[in-house]
Amino acid sequence: MKNKKAGNQAGLLNQENKEKSATSDSSSFQMVLALQTTLDLEQLLNLFSMHLQAFVAHSGSSFSNEALEVELSLGRKGRHVCSYNLQLEGESLGEWQMSRDRRFTEPELDRTEALLCHLLYPLRNGLKYRVALSHAYTDPLTQTGNRAALFQSLQRELELARRYGTPLSLILLDVDHFKSINDNFGHDTGDAVLRSIARSIKDSVRGSDILFRYGGEEFVIVLSNTAKGGAMNLAERIRRIVETSVCDVRGLNLRITLSLGVATLRPGETHLELLHRVDQAMYQAKRSGRNRVADAIEIEA
Numbered sequence: 001m002k003n004k005k006a007g008n009q010a011g012l013l014n015q016e017n018k019e020k021s022a023t024s025d026s027s028s029f030q031m032v033l034a035l036q037t038t039l040d041l042e043q044l045l046n047l048f049s050m051h052l053q054a055f056v057a058h059s060g061s062s063f064s065n066e067a068l069e070v071e072l073s074l075g076r077k078g079r080h081v082c083s084y085n086l087q088l089e090g091e092s093l094g095e096w097q098m099s100r101d102r103r104f105t106e107p108e109l110d111r112t113e114a115l116l117c118h119l120l121y122p123l124r125n126g127l128k129y130r131v132a133l134s135h136a137y138t139d140p141l142t143q144t145g146n147r148a149a150l151f152q153s154l155q156r157e158l159e160l161a162r163r164y165g166t167p168l169s170l171i172l173l174d175v176d177h178f179k180s181i182n183d184n185f186g187h188d189t190g191d192a193v194l195r196s197i198a199r200s201i202k203d204s205v206r207g208s209d210i211l212f213r214y215g216g217e218e219f220v221i222v223l224s225n226t227a228k229g230g231a232m233n234l235a236e237r238i239r240r241i242v243e244t245s246v247c248d249v250r251g252l253n254l255r256i257t258l259s260l261g262v263a264t265l266r267p268g269e270t271h272l273e274l275l276h277r278v279d280q281a282m283y284q285a286k287r288s289g290r291n292r293v294a295d296a297i298e299i300e301a
């Protein structure tokens, strides 16, 4: 055991480290079976903590993997913390911690280490699954959510908006005359412009506002808990930021503009109907001369 991390008690755990008598008793066997039942990291850590309680009482536990931006915690953090850097076959899986207000005893720590060995393979599978899922929902060019991710997120946000009676708005934006960028400077430059636009939009929205690539040169921003006024202001701010900044791609200082549509969820509306309205609003912005924001209400009046 090496003291690797801050905390009251800490250790480095790897597969070769400890395989103690814990495997022999039935509670530990139950734990092994339970950990085979899911690839979801949150469920996995929940199951591990629940089964560990039978051996080592603790008030809270957590797991983090910085590289994969995983940060999960359960229960209440106590004053005494015991943390382990989990490794499997030389691969770092992340840091697991448990805590409570009373010090952990040596036999309890031995027990924990032995039981943590059961978590290593399921945890590695869970991490791989998370990476695969994130690839399936990420647009590789702009590193934003893709269309599948948008549909999933929209359905979830719609449900939350209905349940809590909160407003939900969408912005759909399309790059103006994008074809001419491809035609004049090549497809690679077009790709670089899309990456640059995605980056500026991400920099101008709140963390809770999620950006998705809807298709070609179209992006959608899902604004939870945002009414029409706030969405119009944000759309106008993005329009201005893009219009006034020079897109420096491969030494070409390009001027880019956007056409944006805004729509706010109506009672009883489906996510497809909302998407249709915001799409119509964006086309209205195109028809009225581009480089502007159109409100879905105006086009129906």
Ligand SMILES: Nc1nc2c(ncn2[C@@H]2O[C@H](COP(=O)(O)OP(=O)(O)OP(=O)(O)O)[C@@H](O)[C@H]2O)c(=O)[nH]1
Residues within 6 Å of the ligand: 141, 174, 175, 176, 177, 178, 179, 180, 182, 186, 187, 188, 189, 190, 191, 194, 215, 216, 217, 286, 290
């Ligand atoms: N470089 C690049 N181009 C793309 C990508 N996806 C779509 N496009 C191009 O985007 C262009 C879209 O052109 P149009 O739909 O005619 O629209 P536009 O030129 O932006 O004109 P308006 O939208 O009317 O202002 C086409 O040339 C597509 O080939 C991509 O991933 N990379």
